[in-house]
Amino acid sequence: MDVKFDKYSLIVGGERKFLKSGTLHYFRVFGEDEWKDRLSKMKSGGYNCVDLYLCWSFHNPKKDIWDFEGYKNIRTLFQVAKDLNMFIILRPGPYINAEVSAGGLPYWLMKEKDVVLRNRIDGDYTYSSAYMEHLKNWYGKVLPIIKDFDNLIALQIENEYSTNGGENEYIKELYQIVRSYGINVPIFHNDAYIAGLYADDVDIYACDIYPYINPKTNWREETYAFDTLDNLEEVVRMFKDTAPLFIAEMQSGWYDKWLGYGYDYIREDMGTSHINIMTKTALSQGVTMFNHYMCAGGTNILDMSSDEVYTSYDFASPISELGVIKDNFKKAKEINYFLDAFNLTQTEADECDFEVEQNCYAKVRKDLINNCKWLFLRNFNTCETMINGVNLDSFDMKILPQDLKLRACTIVKSGVEIFTRLEDKDREVVFLFSDEKNSITIEDENGVQKTISADREDFEGFFYGMDNDCGKKTTIVFVTRKTAQDCWKLNNALVFGAKFVYPNGKIALENETLVKTFDLKNGFCEHCFTPQIQPKRIKLTDFDVYFCAPEIEPGYDYSSWKKIKHNEDFSLQDTFSSDVYSEFVWYKGQISNKVREIAISARHIFAIYINGFEILNRNSYKHDNLATIDEHIVLDVNPSVFRDCDNEITVLVQNLGFDRGFSNNIGSPRGLIYFKTDTNELINWHIRGRITLDKREADDTQAPYLACLEKEFSIPDEYFDKNVFAPFVLDMEKTPFRRATIFLNDVKIGRYIRHNANQSKFYLPKEFLKQNNEIKIVIWEKSHRIKGVWDFKNYLKDVIINVETHKVYQLF
Amino acid sequence: MAVVPDFLIKRVYKKGSLRSCEEGIEFDLKNVLGPGVICGLEYVQINDYKFTKDAISFITQGVELFANSVSEINPIRFRLGQEGTMRLMEQVECLKNGVNKIIIEFLNPEAGRMKITLEDNLNIA
Numbered sequence: 001m002d003v004k005f006d007k008y009s010l011i012v013g014g015e016r017k018f019l020k021s022g023t024l025h026y027f028r029v030f031g032e033d034e035w036k037d038r039l040s041k042m043k044s045g046g047y048n049c050v051d052l053y054l055c056w057s058f059h060n061p062k063k064d065i066w067d068f069e070g071y072k073n074i075r076t077l078f079q080v081a082k083d084l085n086m087f088i089i090l091r092p093g094p095y096i097n098a099e100v101s102a103g104g105l106p107y108w109l110m111k112e113k114d115v116v117l118r119n120r121i122d123g124d125y126t127y128s129s130a131y132m133e134h135l136k137n138w139y140g141k142v143l144p145i146i147k148d149f150d151n152l153i154a155l156q157i158e159n160e161y162s163t164n165g166g167e168n169e170y171i172k173e174l175y176q177i178v179r180s181y182g183i184n185v186p187i188f189h190n191d192a193y194i195a196g197l198y199a200d201d202v203d204i205y206a207c208d209i210y211p212y213i214n215p216k217t218n219w220r221e222e223t224y225a226f227d228t229l230d231n232l233e234e235v236v237r238m239f240k241d242t243a244p245l246f247i248a249e250m251q252s253g254w255y256d257k258w259l260g261y262g263y264d265y266i267r268e269d270m271g272t273s274h275i276n277i278m279t280k281t282a283l284s285q286g287v288t289m290f291n292h293y294m295c296a297g298g299t300n301i302l303d304m305s306s307d308e309v310y311t312s313y314d315f316a317s318p319i320s321e322l323g324v325i326k327d328n329f330k331k332a333k334e335i336n337y338f339l340d341a342f343n344l345t346q347t348e349a350d351e352c353d354f355e356v357e358q359n360c361y362a363k364v365r366k367d368l369i370n371n372c373k374w375l376f377l378r379n380f381n382t383c384e385t386m387i388n389g390v391n392l393d394s395f396d397m398k399i400l401p402q403d404l405k406l407r408a409c410t411i412v413k414s415g416v417e418i419f420t421r422l423e424d425k426d427r428e429v430v431f432l433f434s435d436e437k438n439s440i441t442i443e444d445e446n447g448v449q450k451t452i453s454a455d456r457e458d459f460e461g462f463f464y465g466m467d468n469d470c471g472k473k474t475t476i477v478f479v480t481r482k483t484a485q486d487c488w489k490l491n492n493a494l495v496f497g498a499k500f501v502y503p504n505g506k507i508a509l510e511n512e513t514l515v516k517t518f519d520l521k522n523g524f525c526e527h528c529f530t531p532q533i534q535p536k537r538i539k540l541t542d543f544d545v546y547f548c549a550p551e552i553e554p555g556y557d558y559s560s561w562k563k564i565k566h567n568e569d570f571s572l573q574d575t576f577s578s579d580v581y582s583e584f585v586w587y588k589g590q591i592s593n594k595v596r597e598i599a600i601s602a603r604h605i606f607a608i609y610i611n612g613f614e615i616l617n618r619n620s621y622k623h624d625n626l627a628t629i630d631e632h633i634v635l636d637v638n639p640s641v642f643r644d645c646d647n648e649i650t651v652l653v654q655n656l657g658f659d660r661g662f663s664n665n666i667g668s669p670r671g672l673i674y675f676k677t678d679t680n681e682l683i684n685w686h687i688r689g690r691i692t693l694d695k696r697e698a699d700d701t702q703a704p705y706l707a708c709l710e711k712e713f714s715i716p717d718e719y720f721d722k723n724v725f726a727p728f729v730l731d732m733e734k735t736p737f738r739r740a741t742i743f744l745n746d747v748k749i750g751r752y753i754r755h756n757a758n759q760s761k762f763y764l765p766k767e768f769l770k771q772n773n774e775i776k777i778v779i780w781e782k783s784h785r786i787k788g789v790w791d792f793k794n795y796l797k798d799v800i801i802n803v804e805t806h807k808v809y810q811l812f
Numbered sequence: 813m814a815v816v817p818d819f820l821i822k823r824v825y826k827k828g829s830l831r832s833c834e835e836g837i838e839f840d841l842k843n844v845l846g847p848g849v850i851c852g853l854e855y856v857q858i859n860d861y862k863f864t865k866d867a868i869s870f871i872t873q874g875v876e877l878f879a880n881s882v883s884e885i886n887p888i889r890f891r892l893g894q895e896g897t898m899r900l901m902e903q904v905e906c907l908k909n910g911v912n913k914i915i916i917e918f919l920n921p922e923a924g925r926m927k928i929t930l931e932d933n934l935n936i937a
Contacts, residue, residue: 123817123818162820164817164818166817195845197820211847222889227846227891227892228847228892231893625922
C-alpha cells in the first residue's frame with residue numbers, strides 16, 4: 001500500500017487519512033468468530049484501524065516449535081481486518097509488554113547461551129548477537145505473512161524501549177531488518193517517556209499517554225497527570241516536525257492487578273469522561289493518528305499473564321472482555337462519527353483570544369481543509385463552568401465549530417457539538433447534540449444570522465436551502481446524547497435503538513425494540529423487532545469429585561524427574577535451566593527427621609508436605625512498586641510428621657507468571673527460591689512441572705489436598721446460532737473454596753484466587769465452548785477443619801456452580 | 813533498571829546550578845519529562861556527605877516544602893515544566909571545585925525508591 005505522510009497526517013493512496021485505531025489482543029480474544037465480532041463492532045463504532053501486537057511466546061512455546069494454527073492463525077486474523085476494510089497497525093515486538101508473561105518473549109529464550117534479552121542488563125546496553133539471531137528468526141516467521149496484506153498501514157519495532165544511556169543501535173538494526181522484508185509502510189517505536197527516544201531513527205515518532213495509572217488517586221482531582229497530553233504538540237514537535245502526531249497507546253481503560261480494585265470499580269471511576277477528555281484533548285493538540293489502548297478486553301488463558309494480572313483482562317475497555325459494548329465505546333463512537341463527518345487531518349494551532357477559567361483548558365485549531373476553526377473546551381471543575389460563552393458540565397469536553405461552512409448555511413458559532421453528518425451529491429443532514437444550556441448561531445445563504453436554542457427534543461430539525469431539486473440543501477437535526485448512544489452509522493444511514501450493529505447490516509437487540517432508521521433517500525422509518533432467545537442459566541451440581549496430585553503421597557516415584565542444585569547459600573537453581581516453565585512446579589526430595597524449622601521463599605503460592613502431610617499452604621503473593629516482592633517465611637515443623645527413616649518432603653509452587661519486564665528484569669526466578677532447615681541440609685531436589693489430573697477413586701490413604709471437580713454440561717443449540725450473541729460465564733461466587741484453576745474442555749481458562757482478585761465470574765471463550773462440554777476445577781486450598789479424604793469429598797459434594805449467559809442479543 | 817532511564821531522569825537537573833548559599837547548598841531542577849509525584853525525599857548526597865531529610869527542602873512555586881513532611885499523604889506534585897530549588901540546610905564543607913557528585917534518592921508511589929546520580933561543577937558566580 002502506498003502510505004506516505006507529512007507533518008499533518010498519513011496520506012494513503014494520495015488521500016489524507018485520520019487513523020482511528022483501537023487495540024485488540026488476539027492472544028486474549030480467541031479465534032476467527034470472536035475476531036470478526038470484535039473487529040466488526042469496532043468498525044461499526046467508527047474505528048478504521050486495528051492495532052495488533054504479535055506475541056512471540058504465544059507462537060513459539062518451545063525452541064523450534066512454532067504454532068500458527070487455529071486460534072493462533074494470524075493470517076486469518078489479518079484477513080478478518082482486511083475483509084472489514086480496516087487498516088492494521090502491526091507491533092511484532094519482539095518485546096510487547098501488554099501485561100503478558102515475560103513481555104511476550106518466549107521462556108526458553110531466557111536460558112539460551114549468550115542471549116541478553118532486549119540487549120540490556122539492568123538498563124545498561126549490552127548487545128547480544130545471539131539474541132538478535134533469535135529475534136530475526138521470529139521476524140522471519142511473521143513479517144512475510146503481513147507482507148501479503150495491503151491493509152498494513154504502520155509497523156512498530158520494539159516497545160517502550162530505553163537504556164540507561166539511550167543507545168540507538170538496536171532500534172536502528174530492527175528498522176533495517178523490517179525493511180529487508182520489503183515492508184514499506186512507516187515504521188515507528190512508541191516512547192513510554194515522551195522524551196523523544198529514537199525519534200530520528202524511525203519514520204514517525206509515537207508515544208504512550210496514560211494519565212490514569214493509579215485507581216487509588218482521584219484522576220478528576222489529580223489533573224496534573226494530563227500535563228503531557230495538554231502540551232503534546234509543543235513537546236513532540238521538539239523531537240520531530242516532519243511526521244504526524246501519533247499516540248500509539250492512548251488510554252481508554254486500565255488494567256486491574258492482583259489485589260487490585262476490580263474492573264467494575266475502574267470502569268465506574270473512569271466513566272465516560274476519561275475517554276472523552278483523552279480523545280478530544282489529543283485532537284486539540286493536532287493528533288491525527290490515535291490508538292485507543294485497549295479497545296477490546298480479553299482473557300488471560302493458559303500461562304499468558306504476567307505475574308501482575310489475573311484472568312480477566314477486561315481493561316475497562318470500550319468493548320468488554322465478553323464482547324459487550326460499554327458506555328466508553330459509545331462515547332468513542334460519537335467522536336469517531338464526528339471525525340468521519342469532518343476531515344480534521346490538516347489543522348494548525350491558532351490563537352485562543354478568550355479568557356479561560358481556572359481548571360479549564362481551551363485550544364483553537366484552524367482547519368485548512370474545512371476552512372473553519374474548531375474550539376476545544378474542557379472543564380475540570382467540579383461544577384458547571386462557562387468558557388467563552390459556552391456552558392460545560394463538570395469534567396466535560398466539547399469540540400465546537402466556528403465559521404463552518406455547510407452546503408446551504410454556515411455555523412457561525414456553536415455551544416453544541418456535532419454528532420455526525422450524512423451526505424450525498426447535493427444534500428446533507430447534520431446531526432447536532434441537543435443541549436439545554438447552549439445555543440448555536442447559524443447564517444443562512446442570504447447572510448441572515450439566527451441564534452437558536454439547542455434545548456431540543458430528538459429529531460427536531462431546521463432546513464436550509466431551496467426546497468426543490470436544484471441547489472444545495474442542509475438540514476440540521478438534533479439528537480439527545482441518550483439517543484446518540486444507541487445510534488449506529490452504517491453505509492450513510494443511521495440506525496437508532498440498537499445495542500450494536502455489524503457492518504453487514506445485522507442489528508443486535510436485547511428486548512422488544514422499536515428501531516428507527518434514517519437515510520437521505522427514505523428519511524425516517526421504524527421497525528419493531530422482538531427477540532425470542534432468553535437468558536440461560538445452567539446449574540452445575542453433583543460434581544464428580546476425585547483426588548489428583550499423587551505426587552504428594554509418600555513413595556511416589558520421582559526418580560525420572562530432573563535434578564536441580566540446592567546451593568550452599570540455600571537458594572535453588574532456577575527452573576529455566578531445567579526447562580520447567582509450568583504454572584505448577586513440584587519439588588521432591590529426602591529430608592532428615594531432625595528438622596524442626598524451615599525457612600522458605602517461593603513465588604508465588606506454595607504448599608509444603610512432609611510424608612504426605614501438609615504443614616503449610618501459603619499465598620505468598622505480594623506485588624508493589626511494579627514488582628513482586630519476596631516473602632520469607634520461617635515455620636516450625638511438628639516432629640510427629642516424621643518417620644524414623646525415609647522422610648520425604650514435597651513442595652508445590654504455583655507461579656503466577658513472569659514479570660512483564662517494563663521496569664524489571666524479565667527472567668527473575670519462579671518456583672522455590674530459597675529453602676533452609678535448622679539442620680542446614682542441602683536437599684537433593686527433583687523437579688517437574690504441571691499437576692496430574694488422573695482420575696483416582698477416593699482412598700483413605702491418599703493425601704486429601706488437591707481435588708478436582710468434574711462435570712459435563714451442554715449448551716443448547718440456539719445459543720450457537722449465528723444470529724445470537726450470548727457470551728457465557730462460569731460463576732464461582734458461591735463456591736466454598738478460595739483457590740482453584742479452571743479448565744474448559746482441557747484448556748486452562750482461569751485462575752480463581754478469592755483473596756487476590758475481584759473476579760468470581762470467568763468467561764468461557766467461544767472458541768473453546770462447545771455444545772457438549774467438560775469443566776474441571778482443580779482445588780488446592782480448603783478449610784483447615786477438613787482433615788480426611790471423606791470430609792473433603794463431602795465438602796465438595798454440595799458445591800453449586802452456575803454457567804450462565806452474561807447477555808443475550810439476537811441479530812435481525 | 814529504574815522506571816525512567818538514568819539519562820532521561822538526569823535531564824531534570826539544571827546543569828551548572830550547584831552553588832553555595834547562606835543556608836548551605838542549593839541546586840535547581842526543572843521537570844522536562846512529564847507530570848510526576850514524589851512521596852518521599854529520602855536523602856541527598858554531595859560527594860561523601862549525606863544530607864538527611866531534616867536538612868532538605870524543596871522550593872517550588874513560591875512554597876518551601878520540607879523533606880520530612882513529604883509523604884504519600886502529602887506528596888510533591890512536580891508538573892511538566894515546573895521548576896524548583898533543592899536546598900540543603902547544613903553548613904558542611906562537602907563541595908569542591910571542579911566536578912561534584914550528587915545523589916538524590918526519592919520515592920514514587922508507583923515505582924518505589926528511585927535514585928538519580930549525576931555530576932555538576934560548582935557554580936561560583
